[in-house]
Amino acid sequence: MTFLNLTPGVYALFCHYCYGKFDKKKTQDFSFFFILGAEIVASCLFLSTYLLVAIVIADFSRDVINYIAWVLVGLFIALAIASLFFYFRRGDGTRLFIPRKIAACYNAHAKNAKTRSDAFCLGALSGIPELLFTLPLYIVTSGEILKMSSSHPGSSLLTILYIVIPIIPLFIMRFNYHHGHNLADIERSRVRDKIFTRAIMCVSYLLIAIIIICFRV
Amino acid sequence: MEQLFDEKAIRKELKIDAKGIGIPSGAAEIFIDKTLSATKQKLKSKKIITSQDLERIITTELKKYNADFAYVYENRDKII
Numbered sequence: 001m002t003f004l005n006l007t008p009g010v011y012a013l014f015c016h017y018c019y020g021k022f023d024k025k026k027t028q029d030f031s032f033f034f035i036l037g038a039e040i041v042a043s044c045l046f047l048s049t050y051l052l053v054a055i056v057i058a059d060f061s062r063d064v065i066n067y068i069a070w071v072l073v074g075l076f077i078a079l080a081i082a083s084l085f086f087y088f089r090r091g092d093g094t095r096l097f098i099p100r101k102i103a104a105c106y107n108a109h110a111k112n113a114k115t116r117s118d119a120f121c122l123g124a125l126s127g128i129p130e131l132l133f134t135l136p137l138y139i140v141t142s143g144e145i146l147k148m149s150s151s152h153p154g155s156s157l158l159t160i161l162y163i164v165i166p167i168i169p170l171f172i173m174r175f176n177y178h179h180g181h182n183l184a185d186i187e188r189s190r191v192r193d194k195i196f197t198r199a200i201m202c203v204s205y206l207l208i209a210i211i212i213i214c215f216r217v
Numbered sequence: 218m219e220q221l222f223d224e225k226a227i228r229k230e231l232k233i234d235a236k237g238i239g240i241p242s243g244a245a246e247i248f249i250d251k252t253l254s255a256t257k258q259k260l261k262s263k264k265i266i267t268s269q270d271l272e273r274i275i276t277t278e279l280k281k282y283n284a285d286f287a288y289v290y291e292n293r294d295k296i297i
Binding site: 107 | 232233234235236237238239284285286288289292293294295296297
């Protein structure tokens with residue numbers, strides 16, 4: 001859930017252009033470095049959020065934490081509404097909420113990537129504009145893992161799981177490309193699932209808000 | 218003769234798209250040649266051409282040969 005639609009979209013474009021310009025072996029090599037970049041940034045973001053949340057829980061009183069929890073509830077409700085109405089732009093395709101200049105920049109970089117470092121940097125930067133939607137999820141997950149690890153010490157290992165989960169869609173896409181699927185197939189399925197994606201995002205954000213109200217405030 | 222559009226750039230872009238979706242290079246060359254010559258014919262009579270006109274005509278022509286190819290060309294700016 002920590003990569004929503006932007007990173008898979010950039011990855012799909014990147015693979016398409018790589019298959020168009022290079023041989024299969026080089027494309028797979030580049031796509032691995034893209035995933036590596038995305039994974040490293042996701043890990044750094046999650047672990048730094050984890051550290052910040054640990055500091056907040058250790059240093060602040062229960063009242064302050066409650067106040068932060070209410071802010072998060074408001075944020076999740078806002079994100080539920082935003083994901084329903086603003087996450088995808090109106091019209092054909094799967095154009096996202098990000099400014100068009102940034103989208104054009106990603107498109108140009110995906111098209112012009114020629115080295116492993118280009119692929120790595122593109123992967124690393126591809127999730128950043130979506131942080132508005134993903135950072136609250138990092139915060140809540142970190143808080144929950146910290147709470148669980150106080151009663152069950154082994155549960156801090158869940159951080160590893162949460163670091164691995166975001167790249168699963170990228171590996172599925174890599175597998176699909178490797179087995180003959182192309183950008184047209186992937187984009188058609190993304191367009192077909194657009195309403196479902198909106199709905200599931202909205203429901204997920206609302207459920208998290210409700211769970212925070214019921215159990216954590 | 219005055220050039221109606223940057224044929225070289227479009228040809229390069231179309232070649233990358235064709236290889237990316239797995240069309241064999243020989244077939245891709247034929248599709249691209251036929252598409253671009255038909256596009257030139259259609260644009261000859263027009264005095265003003267917008268980039269949307271050009272894209273629409275190329276997409277319509279590509280649809281005759283390969284649906285995936287046309288779909289990728291049509292939607293390449295609508296993915297993210």
